[in-house]
Amino acid sequence: MTSASTPANGGTIYHVKKGDRGTILDIAEFCLWYGAAQALFGVEMVVERGLVTALIGPSGCGKSTLLRSLNRMNDLIDGMTISGNVTLDNNNIYDPRADVIALRKRMGMVFQKPNPFPMSIFENVIYPLRVDGVRNKRLLEETAERSLKSAALWDEAKDRLHQSALGLSGGQQQRLCIARAIAGDPEVLLMDEPCSALDPISTARVEELIDELSGQYTIIIVTHNMQQAARVSDNTAFMYLGKLIEYGDTDEIFTNPKSRQTQDYVTGRFG
Amino acid sequence: MTVSYLNKTVAADAGQTMTMARKRVTDLSSQGEPFLWALGGALAFGCIMIVGFLVMVLWNGLSTFYPKSIAAVTLTNGEVIAGEPSRVERYKLAPDIAEQLPPKARAMVAADDGFALRTLYRTGNFDLYGDDFRWVPEHNVAKREYPNGLYFAERVEWGVFIGRIQGFEAGGAKKEAGNFAESEMRAAHAEARDRFHRIRNIEKDEIGSINHYLNKERLGLRGIELRNGIASPEYAAANEKFNARAQELQIRYDELAAEAKALRAEDAAQRVYLADIGGREKVLPLSTIVRLYAANDIGFFQKIGVYLSRWAEFLTEEPREANTEGGVLPAIFGTFAMTVLLVVAVAPFGVITALYLREYAKQGRTVAIVRVAVNNLAGVPSIVYGVFGLGFFAYILGGRIDRLFFSENLPNPTFGTGGLLWASLTLALLTVPVVIVATEEALAAVPRSMREGSLACGASKWQTITRIVLPRAMPGIMTGIILAMARGAGEVAPLMLVGVVKLAPELPVDGFFPFIHLERSFMHLGFHIFDVGFQSRNSEAGKPMVFVTTMLLICLIAAMNLAAIVIRNRMKRKFKGSQF
Ligand SMILES: Nc1ncnc2c1ncn2[C@@H]1O[C@H](COP(=O)(O)OP(=O)(O)OP(=O)(O)O)[C@@H](O)[C@H]1O
Ligand SMILES: [Mg+2]
Numbered sequence: 001m002t003s004a005s006t007p008a009n010g011g012t013i014y015h016v017k018k019g020d021r022g023t024i025l026d027i028a029e030f031c032l033w034y035g036a037a038q039a040l041f042g043v044e045m046v047v048e049r050g051l052v053t054a055l056i057g058p059s060g061c062g063k064s065t066l067l068r069s070l071n072r073m074n075d076l077i078d079g080m081t082i083s084g085n086v087t088l089d090n091n092n093i094y095d096p097r098a099d100v101i102a103l104r105k106r107m108g109m110v111f112q113k114p115n116p117f118p119m120s121i122f123e124n125v126i127y128p129l130r131v132d133g134v135r136n137k138r139l140l141e142e143t144a145e146r147s148l149k150s151a152a153l154w155d156e157a158k159d160r161l162h163q164s165a166l167g168l169s170g171g172q173q174q175r176l177c178i179a180r181a182i183a184g185d186p187e188v189l190l191m192d193e194p195c196s197a198l199d200p201i202s203t204a205r206v207e208e209l210i211d212e213l214s215g216q217y218t219i220i221i222v223t224h225n226m227q228q229a230a231r232v233s234d235n236t237a238f239m240y241l242g243k244l245i246e247y248g249d250t251d252e253i254f255t256n257p258k259s260r261q262t263q264d265y266v267t268g269r270f271g
Numbered sequence: 272m273t274v275s276y277l278n279k280t281v282a283a284d285a286g287q288t289m290t291m292a293r294k295r296v297t298d299l300s301s302q303g304e305p306f307l308w309a310l311g312g313a314l315a316f317g318c319i320m321i322v323g324f325l326v327m328v329l330w331n332g333l334s335t336f337y338p339k340s341i342a343a344v345t346l347t348n349g350e351v352i353a354g355e356p357s358r359v360e361r362y363k364l365a366p367d368i369a370e371q372l373p374p375k376a377r378a379m380v381a382a383d384d385g386f387a388l389r390t391l392y393r394t395g396n397f398d399l400y401g402d403d404f405r406w407v408p409e410h411n412v413a414k415r416e417y418p419n420g421l422y423f424a425e426r427v428e429w430g431v432f433i434g435r436i437q438g439f440e441a442g443g444a445k446k447e448a449g450n451f452a453e454s455e456m457r458a459a460h461a462e463a464r465d466r467f468h469r470i471r472n473i474e475k476d477e478i479g480s481i482n483h484y485l486n487k488e489r490l491g492l493r494g495i496e497l498r499n500g501i502a503s504p505e506y507a508a509a510n511e512k513f514n515a516r517a518q519e520l521q522i523r524y525d526e527l528a529a530e531a532k533a534l535r536a537e538d539a540a541q542r543v544y545l546a547d548i549g550g551r552e553k554v555l556p557l558s559t560i561v562r563l564y565a566a567n568d569i570g571f572f573q574k575i576g577v578y579l580s581r582w583a584e585f586l587t588e589e590p591r592e593a594n595t596e597g598g599v600l601p602a603i604f605g606t607f608a609m610t611v612l613l614v615v616a617v618a619p620f621g622v623i624t625a626l627y628l629r630e631y632a633k634q635g636r637t638v639a640i641v642r643v644a645v646n647n648l649a650g651v652p653s654i655v656y657g658v659f660g661l662g663f664f665a666y667i668l669g670g671r672i673d674r675l676f677f678s679e680n681l682p683n684p685t686f687g688t689g690g691l692l693w694a695s696l697t698l699a700l701l702t703v704p705v706v707i708v709a710t711e712e713a714l715a716a717v718p719r720s721m722r723e724g725s726l727a728c729g730a731s732k733w734q735t736i737t738r739i740v741l742p743r744a745m746p747g748i749m750t751g752i753i754l755a756m757a758r759g760a761g762e763v764a765p766l767m768l769v770g771v772v773k774l775a776p777e778l779p780v781d782g783f784f785p786f787i788h789l790e791r792s793f794m795h796l797g798f799h800i801f802d803v804g805f806q807s808r809n810s811e812a813g814k815p816m817v818f819v820t821t822m823l824l825i826c827l828i829a830a831m832n833l834a835a836i837v838i839r840n841r842m843k844r845k846f847k848g849s850q851f
Binding site: 117 | 731
C-alpha cells in the first residue's frame, strides 16, 4: 500500500506506507533553532500508528533533534526556539497550555547511550510507576517482570533484581533502559540509535523486540545501520542537512529511492 | 641566517640535536628538574610542618598526665625546695649579678660565656608560697635528690600541694605519721570523697531542682500577673496556690539543707595534716584532696593507674581551679552539640540555596551577582559574623522571642542573649558558602543523561531532582558539609560574642523539660584552650592543659569528620558501576 505524492514543501518526496490504524503524529512545517543556528528546516511528516518508522541520514543532519522534539526533550536546551506544529492525536504538543509531563508519559524514550539510574534493577524498571505514585506491590512486580521479559533481560536479571543496575554490562543496561521505557506503557517509543553500544547478539534481540512491539506501540527509531533500518522498519525517513528529503515505504527507499540524495546515501556513496 | 633557521627546525628533534655541529645551550629555565625539586621541597616542607605540629601536640598532650618524680633541691644558701622539674632553660646572667656569685658558681658561669642553666620547678603550695612555679639556677644548687615519702596532692582549691603527710584525723582521733598504714588513710580518703560527692549532689542537684521548680512557679505566677493584672481574682487564686507550693518546697529545702549541714560537719572532722618540705604545716579536710600519691615511691603500674585516673577525670568531670584543673566534659559536650546543630542548620539551608541557584533560577546577571556575593561571604572575617550573630540573632530575633514567649522572665533575657542556638546559627551562616559552592558543583556534575532519562519517563522536574539528582549529588554535598563542619568546629572568635563562656554552670541538656536548652550559654574546647592557656591565674600551670585540650579538640573534629567521610563513602559506593 504505497501512495506516492508530488514533492511538497522543501521538496520532500513522500510515498508513505499506510498503517491500518490511522496516523498518530503529525509534524507540520517544523523548524528548530539552537540559538542562531537552524537545525531543522520545515519538516513535514506524518507518523502512522502502530508502524515502525526509521530515521536515517548522515551524522549531524538533525535526526536526534527531530526525535527529541517529539517528547519536548529539547526544552531543556537553553536558547532553543521552534516554529511549526507537532500534533499527537490532534493535540498540539507545543501548545503553551500542553502538559509536557503527560506528553512524556505517552512517549517512552531510549537514548543512544544507556543511562540506568544509580538504583537497583527493579527500581530502574518501575521508575515510571514510582513517578506516578503507584504503591501496589503486586502491580509493580508484575510490571517489572513483564517489561524485563519484553526487553529480553528477564532471564539474566531475575536473580539480581535488587542489585545495582550499574553492575550490568553495557548491552544489558541498554535493554534495561528499553524495559524502563515500556514499563510506563507508552503509546510511542522513541529510540535514538538504541543498538550503537550493543554487540550483534544483543542487537538481534533488540530488533526482535522491536518486531514484537510493533503493532502494539508506534516506534520511531534513529539508526545509522542501513540493514537494521531495512529489517525492522515499515517506513523510512531520510534526512539531510536538517531537511526531510524522502519519506516513505522502507522497501521502496532501499530498493528504488526516488531522490538522488537518498540513493547516494543508501548505496553508501556518501554520508 | 639560513643556518640558524635550519638549526632551529631540526633541533626540535631531540635525537638529532646530538649530531648537530652547533651545540644548543640548555639554560636553567628549560630544565625541568630544578622546578620539580622546588615543588617537591615545598610539599615536603608542608608535610614536615604538619607532622611536626601533630607530633608536638600529641607528645605534650599524651605525656602531661604521667606522674613525674619530685625533686628535693638543697640550695647553696641552705634553703630546700621540692617540686616537679618541668623544664630547663639557658639564660644570660646580668654581669652585676654574676659578680656577686660565690667563686665556684662564678667560675661555672664564666666558663659558659656568662650563660647559665636554670630549671623551672613546679613547687605547688600556692597558698604558702604565692606561686606555683620557681626558677632555680643550676649554680645555686648544692644537692638534688629524690627522697621517698614526698606526696603529690591535687586539691579542690589552691592547686597542688607537694610535701609530706604528718598524720590524719578520722573519728576524732589523730594518727601521727608512722602509726598508720597507707591503706588506712586511703580508705578514709575514699570515704571522705564519697561524702564530698554526696554533699555536692545535695547542694547542686537536689537543692538545684527545688530552686528550678520554685522559679518555675514564680514565673507562672508572674505570667498570670502580666495577663490578668495583680488585682484580678485569678491572680489571688494563683498566688495562694503559689504560696502553698512554695511552703512545700521550703520544707523540702530545709530538710536537704540540714542533711547537707550534718554531712559537712562529719566532713570537717576528717582531716589530713600536711607539711611542705620546709616543715610549714597545712591542715585540710581530707575530702578536699582529689588525688594523692607518693611520687617517688610508686612503681610503673601505679603511675599508669594515676595517669589513667587523670584522663578519666579530664574526660568526665567539670573543670575546677579556673579551668586549669579538673575535666572538660562541658566543653566537649558543648563543642559536639554546637557542631551537630551547625550541620543540622547549614545542610538544608545551603542545599536548598544551591538547588535554587543551579536548577531553578534563570542563569543571568542576577544569579552571577548572587554567586559572587556568596563566594565573598567566605572571606568575611569571622568576628564580623560574631557581631552580626549577637546583633541580629540574639538582640533582634532573641529579643522578639523573649517578648512573645518569655515575657514573665523579663528583664532577664532567655533567648535575648548569646546561647547554643545563636552560636550554631552564626556558624551556619559563616560556613554556608562552602556548602553552597560544593552543592552547586555536585549538582552540575550529575550527568545530563540521568536527568533526561528521568524526564523522559514522565517525571516532573521536582521528582527528577529529589529521586535522581540529589541522591547522585549526595557524596559531593556531603563533602561540602564535611568542610563546613571542620571549619565551624574549629572557629572560636565569633563564638565569644554569641554564647561561649568560660564556665557554664549548666549543660545545655538536662533532666528538666524540654531537656535540650538551646538558649543556654555553653563551653567550647577552642575557647577553653584560649582561656586556660592565656587568661588564667598562672598560665604556666595551664600550659600542659593547652596541649591536652588541643589534642582533644583535634581528635574530636577528626572523629566527627571521619564519621561523615565513612557515610559519604558508603553513598559513593552505590554509584560505582562494575563496567567502564
Ligand atoms: N544542544 C545543541 N546546541 C547547539 N547545537 C546543537 C545541539 N544539539 C545538536 N546541535 C546541532 O544540531 C544539528 C543536528 O544535530 P543532531 O544531534 O540532531 O544530529 P544527528 O542527526 O542526531 O547526528 P548523529 O547521527 O551524529 O547523532 C548539528 O549540526 C548539531 O551540531
Ligand atoms: Mg544523534
